[in-house]
Amino acid sequence: MSWIARAASPNSLRVFEAAARHLSFTAAARELRSTQSAVSQQVRSLEEQLGLPLFERIYRGVRLTEAGQALFVSVQEGFATIDRTIDRLQHKHRHPHVNILTDFSFAAYWLMPRLPHFRERHPNIDVRIVTNQGVLDWRAQEVDVAILFCDERTLASGVPRLFPELVLPVCSPGFLEQAGPIDSPQRLVELPLLTLTADQGQSWLDWPRYFEQLAGIDYQEASELTFNNYTLLIQAAIAGQGIGMGWRGLVDDLLDGGMLVGLHELMLRSTQGYGLIDARPDSPGEAKRALQEWVLECAAQAEV
Template sequence: MSWIGRTTSLNSLKVFEAAARHLSFTAAARELRSTQSAVSQQIRGLEEQLGLVLFDRIYRGVRLTDAGQTLFASVQDGFTTIDRTIDRLRQRDRHPHVNILTDFSFAAFWLMPRLPLFRQRHPDIDVQIVTNQGILDWQTHDVDVAVLFCDEGTLAGDVPLLFREEVLPLCSPGFLQQHGAITDVQSLSQAPLLTLTAEQGQRWLDWPRYFGLLGYTGVPQNAELTFNNYTLLIQAAIAGQGVAIGWRGLVEDMLENGILVGLPELSVQTARGYGLIDARPGMGAAAKRAFMEWMLESV
């Protein structure tokens, strides 16, 4: 905290702001329900504290000096920010809300299609979704709930599991018509593969680890198309450009609708999965509890 911050009272700045806005100590006193002499004394005290002349005293009034104009602009900005913050806090207090942190994939393929059901049940709760594709640390975000892909250690604690990581190859119906059926890991390895990178340290399955879990030691024959966004990868699979790894919990709707075709005989499950994390365990807001209960019901 600066020397000015320790010695300058908020009331002095309030008096200064009113006097600068009106360019009149008398009008400022009237607004503040004070007296002209009290306002003049407050301003003089502020000038002495700052070592600056804020007003030129002229005949029948005052005018701001250059220093006074600079301080006036800053004080007005500060008071405006405070007022907006108070309004926002009051608005949040009047309207229950829940802030959710998750990744792009979960938000796009699971949460957004189902969120209208939560809104129908709780129309008074405002929902804000924060997304990212990297490793997400909910402790560094202003959120109430985090829905994240978790490792075994995290899920072994108090984090409820929404669904475990189960992956299976998937592609469009048109792709199978063009390239023929994929019946085993050998024929899969010869198909064009669509890959989601894990450049930011994500721990989901990629093709090498997937083939390793199936005991396949060969090398895929066709060059892969690589994406750093799962939404784009799925769009490529829908367009018939290759075979993608599909996380069953995320692509179930597209499999049921026939947009994509899965190969369940080649599915693999791990101990990882999506967990439901209470990002603020010490704060038991009703909106947060309602959302977490709805999530657990929905899966």
Template sequence: MANPVPCKLAGFLCKAVDELMSLIGRTVSPHSLRVFEAAARHLSFTAAARELRSTQSAVSQQVRAMEEQLGMALFERIYRGVRLTDAGQALFVAVQEGFGTIERTLDRLQRQHRHPRLNILTDFALAAYWLMPRLPHFRQRHPAIDVRIMTNQGVFDWQDQDVDVAIMFSDEQGLAGVPRLFAESVLPVCSPAFLERHGPIDSLSRLREVPLLALMTDQGQPWLDWPTYFRQRGGMACAQTSELTFNNYTLLVQAALVGQGVALGWQGLIDELLASGALVGLDDLALATPQGYGLIDTRPHESSAAKQAFMDWVMAGATTPL
């Protein structure tokens, strides 16, 4: 069984803190709290006076006036020093926590002002194939902005995360009122060597017969999968039996590059691989949907020059090739 004495003391302290903080809001100045904090930390009015570049008598008078304002003793005057009462100890803890929070916040704000930081949330595919190749251009234009990339392959939820901007793939409803980076346009892609072995692949019925590389959608992701592609493209089922499945788009693209099968390639992400010839697109089998990537200001009530610069740069990059 718990010792009742500490429990009673904890209850008393909590009640004392509540009472003190209520009173402080009306009667005690920030300067008085600073004097009290220094005296409580040193347990000496003389040492507090040295720190504050004041006198022992001035500190003693300030503390006495504060006690009179609050209607309770904060220190016990003992021989050659002072010690905190229970109420004084409770206030000391609260004041230190408050001052600590203020100092940390000021430090963070100053660092952000000198060297602003942006946390960007997106998925693996866009981060690897669109954002990262372009990011050096942004860094050259804004070298003082610290950009941090966070990736999530599932359904995005930034409510409990430290995120400033999200680049999210979504359906039409999710993109309502959001600047659109680019719409979803997909086409089957494979390596030149794979096409030479298995080609020509010029129809949906032929496409169903070759190894297909798939990206998982088990967390409710809205992007196209093979069954949806075949259904929307030709109204037929995907009767594939030798499919390889990945939970990461970069792995899926790598599998396509080394000739393991045909993947769905999102235009805007795999353009450079198509342009270089590393992948071949089956253009006749392309499909466009109303879905796509949108640019989301996750903290619209918090404006900053760094965030606006990044968002402007992203939207400009949507129409500018590398």
């Protein structure tokens, strides 16, 4: 930046912009609540600083020189950019927002049913949810908070655990009535099991590890009734198409509402679970803090 640009004050540029837009010093003075002589003096001072004539004085008015026209375009663009930035900053201040990264399952079965309570408590905070079903890397996305299924090592690093991985087979009441008592792993393995694929390296329990940890059974997954989306799997279970693996914390409302029945005697607990990750620890903010506190509060109330 040259010394000339530094010498051109924002006020003189604002006066120049008004005079150039109206092509009248008198009209510019009226808009700026100044006088024609003050506007003329500001313009003359700017011309002297730049060493260029910006206006040609003509009968009953002025017109821009070639240099004046070029400066006018640039000044208008600059002021427009400043105005847009101010509007954006003011809007952000009026409506702070928080971006949440999570998976489809958590968003659908835990977050969305509870989110109205957060909005009631914090009506001025805009919540933006980013979802995916695969392995989610919060470091690669523009998010403030990540609520993700975490392995034991991640949870041990200081990430608050919302609830542990506590799984149990779930099915529709009609399916259970037709199948009869399901009170052992050996009986369970005989029935159609709905499978959630983990082809992207997800660490949650699957049926083979479930049966191995629960009863030492070497279970080989069947090829039918396989889903890559947990919400679709749950819908299939509700429709009576088989038995799905239900994660406590996610399917609790469906169990309480009677849409699903849980086989509680076949429940299994692991050292994993959903964790609350501060994706931008160096960027504190009231909106993020409010959301984190609310999530932890809800998780504590529904602790399993």
